[in-house]
Amino acid sequence: MDSWSTPANDEVDEVWRIVKRIEKLLPGYNCGECGFSSCREFAGKLVDVAGLVRCPILKQERFSGRAEEIAGLLGSSERTEEIVGVLDGLMADFSLSPLPGEPSCREDLHPFNPEARLEEGDIFRYRPLGCPITHFAKVLKSSQGVVTVHLIGPVHLLLGLPAPEDIGICLVLAFEGxxxxxxRPEVGETVRFLPEHCMMQKVHSGVVVHSEGERLRIEGIDLKVW
Structure with a gap:
């Protein structure tokens, strides 16, 4: 694919609309015969019609004509940079960066520890459910058992301070950035995204519940990618 050249957002959106149209033209069996985990991932990797030979099911008579339609779509698109997770090698729809002036994406957490009492300004450590890495966070607000945080890293080591309290495992409810x-995804769409601050560069999945310009809120977070 072509290297990233920071095209206008409407151009990027058009490319991804074409990718989604190609995905719909593929058989949709997610059989893995092409070497990718899903038809969606295969659609995102295609750069020319020659790559369609990797899909044996598309050759069946009932899918006649679809290869030609895909070839037409490929000819009308300019592909963008792949956004690929380092840990899992999965392709993401987009990278999520912090809101302007903030150190990391905002995250909503639900601590599993019933004794955790967190207030605005508190710094603590925890481990997200499904992630092996300890995170360090600062509380922005806390309400009804949900804590909104920024990730800040182990700054206590730089400052010579004691380690923050470890509250155990937390469920990540939402990202905002x-x-x-x-x-740019649509509201209600299930997406794959790569948080810029993720130490493992692991692709996450979730559902877009709010979109305002380039600002997104994603809920239903899962480290299993759908």
């Missing part, structure tokens, strides 16, 4: 690379 801005799109820095990739396409």
């Amino acid at each position: 801005t799109i820095c690379r990739g396409r």
